Amino acid sequence: MKTLTLIPPSKFSKNVARDLVYGCWCKGKRIAGIQFPPVSQLMVTTVLKENGHDAHLLDAAGLQYSLDQIKEQVGREQYGACIVLTSTMTVQEDADILNELKQVNPGMKTIVTGSQPTFMPHATLARKGIDFVALREQEYILRDLIAALDQGGDAFKKVLGVGFRDENGQDVINPYAPLIKDLDELPIADRTMLPQDIDYFNPIIKRMPFTTMFTTRGCTAKCTYCSSPPFYGEKVRFRTAEKVLAEMEYCQNLGYKEIFFRDELFTASKKRVLEICVGIKERKLDLTWICSSRVNNVDPEMLKAMKEASCHLIRFGVESGVQEILDNVRKDITVEETRQAFQWCHEYKIDTHAHCMIGSPGETQETIDTSLRFIKEIDPTVITFGITTPYPGTALFDEVAAVHPEIGDGSQMDLSRLHTDSFFNQFFTDLSNDELSRNIRHIYRSFYFRPGYLFKWLRRINSWEEFKRVTMAGANVFDFAFNRGD
Template sequence: MKVTLVNPPYPPSVHSHPPFIPLGIAYLGAVAEKEGHEVTVIDCQAEKLNYEAFRERINRTPSDVVGVTATTLLYKSSMKLINIAKQAHPEAVTMLGGSHATFWDENALNEYPSLDIVVRREGEITFAELLDKLQTNASLKSVLGITFRNKEGKIVRNEDRPFLEDLDSLPFPAHHLLPLDALKRMGKVLFPLITSRGCVFWCDFCSTVRMFGRGYRWRSPKNVVDEMEMIHNKYGVNQFTFYDDAFTVNRERAIKICEELHARKLDLIWDCGTRVDMVDRELLKTMHDAGCIAVWLGVESGSEIILDAMNKGIKLDQTRQAYKIAHEVGLMTIANVVIGFPGETEETAKATINFVKELNPDDVGFYVATPYPGTPMYEQVINNGWLRVTDFDKYDTAGPTFETPWLTMEQLAKIRYKAYQDFYLRLGYVLKMMRRGGTYGISAVKTSAAYALRAMHIKLS
């Protein structure tokens, strides 16, 4: 079958982030090719294709199946592409996958008659089975993990598919299907890997447990480094980023990955994300010696009241210790912070801003708490009648979508802007990042300059 996989563009009203490799699509493409199907990938983000440009492309792309991925932010954009694809190829089967589709499956099918099938949760095995059934015109009743519109127009929701336990059995992502030249930043492509799936924590703002299961499944160290070595040899790449929610959840495995990199004498650099309660000096030193240059550590809040409300399961002293050790062993640190979670006040937000400055990370992301479908926070916001923005195009974590008895949307927007100003407009920070240079240093200095110019404009006006 001729299979077309699509990475949708950002909504026109949203600032477009630099393009990155759509790893989920690359995995699906690899699975489909392994089963003998002809696969084409259209990456609207990397190729800067708007809806009309996509229409022109899909019109000249023979397609029996068109699959589009969707986060909440990209949902409406994805569905516009589904509509366009169905107009171009009325007989093609249209599919939607991804985190938003998983928790919005029946809604999506009801809202968009041009959509035929939703693939829920992780999709590789489901997708391969679907293609087999469609190729032979077989019934979809037995395909686990899908919601679909049957021949009578009725929406049918099959049972969930059990999670794949042997992640080593998956083929490596099909990077050759992607427009790699268009994905370059500063002349290089940053290749992502994901080495584990699932989580054992229940952070209320996150859908990982509901999407990938409560518990961890991981690839073997050999399989992980095999992929890195293959990419290095094939594409001349020496920098990677791990997309795992918590790379160090299995401490022994993380160390073995480092040992495998040493054993093969691969001169590679990489970064990863993890929890502050899942690192120690020996582990971070081992990672640094194996090429790790930066760690993304979830700070989330500088208030233990808010951390408890989030069900984060960490204490401020654990965060302090993790950042202290990371700096001492020579790792750059990037802080992930959520502001505006239900219960947040101006006082707790101020405590968070001050806490981040105390930690002194090399970079920071202040993300507005956003009620994504599939998260406990979504249910909390809906049940309390706090939701004010229903347009998913606005769910970009940059602007508020709900307000609580403790904070208005206007207050929260001002807090976020002040948080960035307070962090980036510190002379000591700017000088430190100028001395550091490199991708992280240059990016941080540019951000500081942007906030300085914005502050000057506000004062002059």
């Protein structure tokens, strides 16, 4: 079957980070205008291609296509199916686009994947423009669904992990498909399918061009605001070091200079991290890299090996500098562990990115002020702060929905308000929407526009490329912090 994996544009932002299959997406401003290549959707397209389908990918968001341009392509190419990874804050926009595309290609089946269809399948199927939802891990479900649609008749009705409306207008939600046991089975995402004329921008990248990789799925933690464990399972599944190194080598051969590992738990297995670091040196890979970690998943031996293997930045989920707030969201880390992890990174000269939230259960003005002081003390290279948001699939969402059924499927939180407006936060904190919004921008001003911090950045700039990147990032952060953009 001829298929299109579409990354649709959003009217709210030209650079939405649409590459994560669960949880929240970012529209870029708070972290200085970031863009990511859609590697998770490349993986889906690669799997379909390897299974004999005429599979195509269109990064209409990256290419900044208008709806008319997408319609023109879809009308011309007459795809049999169109796949869109959607989210809580884009599901309505995405459904509207799919509905428009059906006008020029009425026979095309539309399939949406991701956490919103997984945790809100009925509300998703109720939207005009959507024929199928795929629940949880998408690759093999889409492989089986596209094969069944190709076969014709009722074959699609038996595909596990799929939901649809039957001929009587009743929703049918099939049982979950099993999760993929061995992630090494999945191919290397074929990056030659990405548009060649886009330079995906990201200010924390040191060497362009960069690409992203996903090497783990699932999480053993139980953070109440996160939908990763219910989506990908409560165990961590890993691609082996060998497979990770093979993909890095492939990326290097395509001309990439930096890898951004997008999985939250890259460091969950120390043994695997050390094997990857040894492999990078043995294969003489000339790639710098970035990864994410929990603060209690690093130690000096690991950080030393990572630094020697050209890791230049680690992103940590810090969330708060107040133990009570961390405990309230069941983060299962201590403030002391955070302090220690940042201290070690400073010692090994690895840059850090602290991800933080305000407006969590129990938050007060005092805890926000304490968090900000703590963040300045641990001295990350960059920060992002957002307002804690209850998303479908999370324990926090269930708690709110039990008392406030008007939260519905959560999709009132669209990209225009994400992270800068509160969303049912009054259920678990006494801070008003105005207070939370004001605090977010105040934190950015207070952290980023300190003379000492700015001076440190100026001293780091050692090339024209870096100057351009830092200036562009700084302008975006300035706009956000001083309320000129969101």
